[in-house]
Amino acid sequence: MLTKRIIPCLDIKDGRTVKGINFEQIRDAGDPIELGALYAEQGADELVFLDITATIEKRKTLSELVNKIAHRINIPFTVGGGIKTEDDVSVLLQNGADKISVNTAAFLDPTIIKRFAKNFGSQCVVLAIDAKCEQDNKWYVYLNGGRTKTDKLVTDWAMEAVDLGVGEILLTSMNHDGTKQGFALDITAQLGESLPVPIIASGGGGNALHFYDVFTQGKADAALAASIFHYKEVAIPDLKQYLHQKGVSIRL
C-alpha cells in the first residue's frame, strides 16, 4: 500500500542550513548535506531543500550543493527557491534534484508551470502555495515568502495549476506555520479531496498527533515540517512508529 510521507524541510542560505540545529550524530549542524543524510538515515521519506539566499550570484552555490546532496542521499529530494526559467530547472535536475518547487514566479507567470511540465515532466514540478485564511474565512494566496497578499483564492489557484501540469502541491498555512498547534486540516482536506495530485501539508506540525490528524482528517498525502525535527522535538523514527501503530500506512 502506498504510504503517507514524512518530509523534513531544510532552509538553505548561502549553502548552509539556517536554523540553529545541534545533533550529536553529525559533525556540522549547519551542513545541509550532513543533516539531510541524517534524516534519510532516520527514515525520512523525502527531503525538501528551500534556498532562501537572496542574491542571484549565489545560484551557482545552490547547484553545487544540490550536486553534493545527490551524491550523498539515497532518497528523493525537492529543491525550491527563486526558480524562474527552464535553465534554472535544468541545472538543478542535471545536478541530481528529483523535483523542483515553484511559488511566486509561477503565480506571476503561470505559463512556466506548463513549460516546466512539458520539458521535465509533471512528476518533478511541485507548486508551493503560501496560504492565509482571512477574516472573511476564505483562504488567499500570498507571494514573496508571505509578504504580498493576492486576491486569488487558494482553491482556484491550485486547480488552475493542476490543469497547467503541476505534479504535487505543497500547501503551507501561514496561520498555522510556527504555531506547533497542528496543521490546517480544513483547507488541506479541501484540496486533497478536489484535486487529482498529491497534497503535501505544511505549517503547524508540533507533535505526532498533528501528523495523524493531517493524514486522516486532513487527507494529506505527505506532511512537511522543519523546526520540530531540527530541534529534536519530534524524532522521525518515533513519529513513524506512532503513525504505524495508529493504523496510518507508513514506511518503517
Added chain:
Amino acid sequence: MNTVIIQYNAGNIQSVLYALERLGVQATVTDQVETIQAADKVIFPGVGEASTAMAYLEERGLDKIIKDLQQPVLGICLGMQLMCTYSEENDTKCLGIFETQVKLFKPTDASIKVPQIGWNTIANLQSNLFKGVSAESYTYFVHGYYAALGEHTIATTNYVQPYSSALHKDNFYGVQFHPEKSAKVGEQIIQNFLNL
C-alpha cells in the same frame, strides 16, 4: 567490471550514476553503440514520456541495439516500460522485450491520485535481483502508467490493482520503482544486479 548507463533524453541518469558511485562503482554514461555493447552490465534508466523517449532511441538506432544485448540489462521506471511491447502513453510501440502492455492507472475512487508518487511495497519477489530483500519491502515509485501482470512478473505491487513492479526475461530485468532513490533496499537491489 564495466557498467554502462544508456544516455538518452530521460531524467534520472545522474541519480543512477551517483547511486552506483555510493556502491563504489564508476559507471559510464553513453549513447555510443560500441561502448554499450561492450559493457558487462547495462542500465537503462528513465523518467519522462514514452513516445518522446522511443523517438529519441529510434533516431539513434538504440532501439535495435538494446533488444539484442546479451549481458544483464536493468531498465528502471520508464526504461522498464519501454522494454514492454506497447504503452498507452501517447499510443507508443515499445521495444517488445517483455511481452506485456503498459497501461494508464484508472482509479474508480477519486481519492486515489495518479501518478502514484511515494513509497509502496514490493511482494512475490521471484528473482536473484531481490536476494536479501524481504517481501513487503518499501521502494520509491513515481509513475502514472503500469505494466500488467504476466509471465515475466518477478515482483508485484498494489496500486489501483496489482501490477508488475519488476519484470525479468532472459538477461533483461526491469523495475518500475526507483532503486536509486529507495534507500537501503534500493542499494541492495542495484548491488544484486551488479552481482548477476
